[in-house]
Structure formats: structure tokens, C-alpha cells
Amino acid sequence: GCAVTAPAPSVTLKLATSLDGRIALADGRSKWITGPASRSEVHRLRASHDCVLTGLGTVLADDPMMTARDGDKPWPKQPRRAVMDTHLRIPETSAFLMAGEAIVFHAVRSGERLSGATAKLVELPREGDFVSLASALDWLAADGCATVMIEAGARLAASAIRSRRISRIEWFRAPILLGGDGLACIAALGLESLEGPPTFTCVERRACGRDIWESWERV
Numbered sequence: 690g691c692a693v694t695a696p697a698p699s700v701t702l703k704l705a706t707s708l709d710g711r712i713a714l715a716d717g718r719s720k721w722i723t724g725p726a727s728r729s730e731v732h733r734l735r736a737s738h739d740c741v742l743t744g745l746g747t748v749l750a751d752d753p754m755m756t757a758r759d760g761d762k763p764w765p766k767q768p769r770r771a772v773m774d775t776h777l778r779i780p781e782t783s784a785f786l787m788a789g790e791a792i793v794f795h796a797v798r799s800g801e802r803l804s805g806a807t808a809k810l811v812e813l814p815r816e817g818d819f820v821s822l823a824s825a826l827d828w829l830a831a832d833g834c835a836t837v838m839i840e841a842g843a844r845l846a847a848s849a850i851r852s853r854r855i856s857r858i859e860w861f862r863a864p865i866l867l868g869g870d871g872l873a874c875i876a877a878l879g880l881e882s883l884e885g886p887p888t889f890t891c892v893e894r895r896a897c898g899r900d901i902w903e904s905w906e907r908v
Contacts, residue, residue, distance in 0.1 A: 701836070756768075
């Protein structure tokens with residue numbers, strides 16, 4: 690079937706952090722670390738991908754729509770939107786679901802609670818304690834998504850890096866320092882040597898308003 694023959698999607702990881710790679714203060718406050726120019730470019734990046742994939746933690750913390758907008762006006766091309774939600778805990782009233790049809794990847798048997806919402810429920814196997822990211826990316830590829838942008842918190846970002854499926858990183862850095870008690874943009878990777886980490890090369894660096902925008906490609 691197509692699930693076997695579909696090529697793996699090209700996966701971009703988007704990060705928006707302080708100069709020292711933090712996404713929030715120690716208490717979790719994170720809204721608008723980067724400036725309006727960076728946020729505008731993120732919307733353009735969303736529109737250039739077939740799907741935007743996020744995690745439940747981001748939905749609960751920020752209540753994002755994850756659509757592509759130019760100010761208040763939607764971009765002509767909208768990405769599909771998907772969320773990793775192992776236990777199907779996404780609120781039916783979340784902006785993510787209210788913004789139109791969304792894909793909800795989960796790993797529990799019953800999806801009755803969301804049956805009336807604009808959600809396409811997709812049950813996948815677990816990888817450890819969470820729904821499998823590799824399975825989600827394979828499902829998206831089989832369903833016609835050639836490009837996927839992951840826009841999520843530290844745990845899902847780490848899972849994406851460990852999976853070695855990331856081909857590009859779009860990294861927006863604000864000119865602020867949040868320190869070691871701030872929340873890191875990538876959770877623990879469990880590396881045991883410097884031979885282990887995936888390596889990226891910077892292919893473009895430019896000013897984006899007050900921020901710096903770097904594009905990195907997997908070596």
C-alpha cells in the first residue's frame with residue numbers, strides 16, 4: 690500500500706528562542722520571545738509546508754491556531770495541522786480545533802470524546818510513553834504530505850532530533866538571555882559521546898527585525 694511506498698517527508702524543525710537557546714522563563718512564561726518580523730516569517734514558513742505538527746503541551750500552554758496568516762488575513766495556501774496527543778486530552782474548545790479540520794495523533798482506544806469536533810483522529814502505536822513520532826511522519830507521508838514543519842515544545846523537539854528525521858532547522862533567536870533556569874528549547878537527548886549527535890551546517894543567517902534568523906541543514 691501507499692503507507693509502504695510513500696517517501697519519508699522532508700521535516701523542518703522550527704525553533705524560537707533566546708540567544709542562549711531558552712524558550713521560556715523558569716515559570717513557563719514564553720509568549721512572544723521573538724519579535725513581530727520573526728513571527729511573520731514563521732507564518733510564511735507554515736504556508737510553505739504541507740503540514741504543521743505540534744504537541745499537546747504547546748496547545749495547552751499557548752492555545753495556538755497554527756494556521757498561516759498575514760496579519761489578520763489568512764495566507765491563500767494553508768498547511769494541514771496535526772497534533773501529537775497520546776491520551777486525547779486536547780480541549781474541544783481549543784483554538785487549534787476551532788480553526789478547522791485538524792489531525793490528532795493518539796495512542797488510546799476510545800476517540801468518542803472528540804467525535805463531534807473538526808478532528809481527524811488517527812490512532813498510532815506508542816514509542817515509550819508517547820504516541821510514535823516516526824509513525825506520525827510515516828502516516829503524513831502516506832497521506833500526501835511531502836513537507837512537514839514541527840513547531841513544538843522541548844520534548845517533541847528532542848524526539849524529532851533523536852529520530853534523525855530532521856533535515857532542516859529554522860532557528861529564530863531573540864537578543865535576550867534567559868539563563869540556566871530558563872526552559873531549554875530541546876529536552877534531554879541521552880547522548881553518551883560527542884560522536885552521537887546529528888550535525889547541521891548553517892546555510893543562511895540574516896537579521897529579522899531585532900532577531901537573528903538562521904537556517905541549518907543536516908550534514
